[in-house]
Amino acid sequence: MAAMMMNISGTTPVEDPEYRYKMPRLVGKVEGRGNGIKTAIPNMTQVAAALHRPAGEVTKFFGCELGAQTTWTEETERAIVNGAHTTQVLQDKLSIYIEKFVLCPSCRLPETSYKIKNDMIYHQCVACGFRGSVDMQHKLTTFILKSHKLEKKAREKDKKKSKGEDDDGRKKKKKQQQQHKDGGKAELTDAEKAEKKRKKKEKAEKLVAAAEDAEAADASEDEDAVDDTGALDSAINGLRAFVSKSPEPVATMSEVRAVQTFCALPRTERAYILVAALFGDGDASAALSPDAKALAILSALKSDSGPMALIGGFEKLAAVDHESLQSKFPIILKKLYDADVLEEQAILDWHRADHVDRDVHLPDAVDDDMHQKLLKATDPFITWLKEAEEDGEEDGEDDDED
Structure with missing residues (x-):
């Protein structure tokens, strides 16, 4: 029954x-x-x-x-x-x-499939377009990842087997051609002509299919880019709502990590998500004079992701959200320096073109031209920092002489 x-x-x-x-x-x-x-x-x-x-x-x-x-x-x-x-x-x-x-965590419909990337399992909903990670703390995720790897190996094995059969066919054809040469310029039979024609047609079809696959792959990449933009907006809006409740800085950083992971965004976007949630909405002046609450959260971000990531978040804010901040970027660094959020050495390291962390912390939206523009705008501030450092060293030497 x-x-x-x-x-x-x-x-x-x-x-x-x-x-x-x-x-x-x-x-x-x-x-x-x-x-x-x-x-x-x-x-x-x-x-x-x-x-x-x-x-x-x-x-x-x-x-x-x-x-x-x-x-x-x-x-x-x-x-x-x-x-x-x-x-x-x-x-x-x-x-x-x-x-x-x-x-689907968003629309609550059973229309999801798995998308696995970098040992992370994501829901991909065909009903509403949502994409987010599953509960990676559950023991079942280990089984899912292992099964995925086994299936991938099986597909690769089948692909190699198919390739081997094609190679055998080519060897057989080459042998037949050699036999024709050894026996003189023998004409091809009707069956051989038909086989040759079929192979030629099959090769042409494969070339067309390959071109279509490449086009589909490009379209998929474009779609992923759109998805990432939507996911980024979702992460920023969600964090902005969370910050509006005045949580503790440690709780805010936990939420930053959660929304970044849940929205399947790279870790390099973590700092920008927080900076945009704090200063990306409304007037750009808030970024030039952050209040005590914002400074405490930014200090927690520096402790979590490092000073280079923090500066990178502000770089993207200036590049994407508030263009007016590009010429005023040294003011942002000065405010963070005065509040002891950023140390002098960290700012000097960021300004060095050969610094090892430069490519690690920089978000994708900040290209080399934009980065150089912000560096140039900051030159006077960097000069002031270096002179202040030299004056401090001279004062120290005078004290030693006394």
């Missing part, structure tokens, strides 16, 4: 009668006794298919949540969880899996 259907929902039930996302109600069957007792899930294949997830992954989740060994056999489509577990317990755990690994 087929299992009853139910709405695909996470930890919050969906009562909408028009809801179109359905799945079979999970069935658990306890087998064996004593130390060999186990729970089979006969309809795991159907449940996993409805969720668009591998059955082995769903089975493994039960093991992670229940602290039990699990077995998924592909040939027999048999899912086993060691120990005795009621159907209700399994269904409750499945709801947690759906919440964490199936539903």
Whole structure:
């Protein structure tokens, strides 16, 4: 008898009668006794298919949540969880899996697929376009990453095998051509002519397909760029709302790391996210005279990411949000210097063209021309810093003589 259907929902039930996302109600069957007792899930294949997830992954989740060994056999489509577990317990755990690994955090629809990059797993929602990381603290993520690597190796192996077959075909053709040469200039038979024509056509089709793939890849990169822009705006707006509640600087930095990771943005954007949240909205004058609260948060940013990242965040603010700050960039550095957020040596290091951290901290939006423009605007301030340093050294020498 087929299992009853139910709405695909996470930890919050969906009562909408028009809801179109359905799945079979999970069935658990306890087998064996004593130390060999186990729970089979006969309809795991159907449940996993409805969720668009591998059955082995769903089975493994039960093991992670229940602290039990699990077995998924592909040939027999048999899912086993060691120990005795009621159907209700399994269904409750499945709801947690759906919440964490199936539903889109934004639109709450089960329209997501995984996108794996740099050992991070992201939700990619085809319904609303949302992209964000899954809970990487969960033990299941290790299994997902391992499975992804195995699948990737299998694809590469198949690709090499296919390439080997093509090489064998080319060798055979070369041998036949050599035989023709040895026997004189023998004319090709009709079958050989047809084969030659087919190969030529196939080669042309491959060239066209390769061109189309390249075009699609370019389009995908453009789409990713648009996604990154939207993700950056989302991160900044979310952090701005958080900062408006006047949290402690340490809590603010935790939130910065969270939104950067959740929005799948590179770490080099972390400083800009914070600086833009503080000063990117409204008048640029706020960046020229930061209040005590902002200075405390910026000091926490320097401790977290380093002084070069902090200056890089302000560089992007001047390049993207407030062009008027480009000529006033030394004022920003002077304010941070006076407030002991930035030390003299850090500013001098930033101004050095050969400094090793220059390419590490600089956001993508700040190109070499913009960086040089800001360096030039800061030249008088750098000269003042160096002269002040020399005067301090001379005063120290006079004191020693006395």
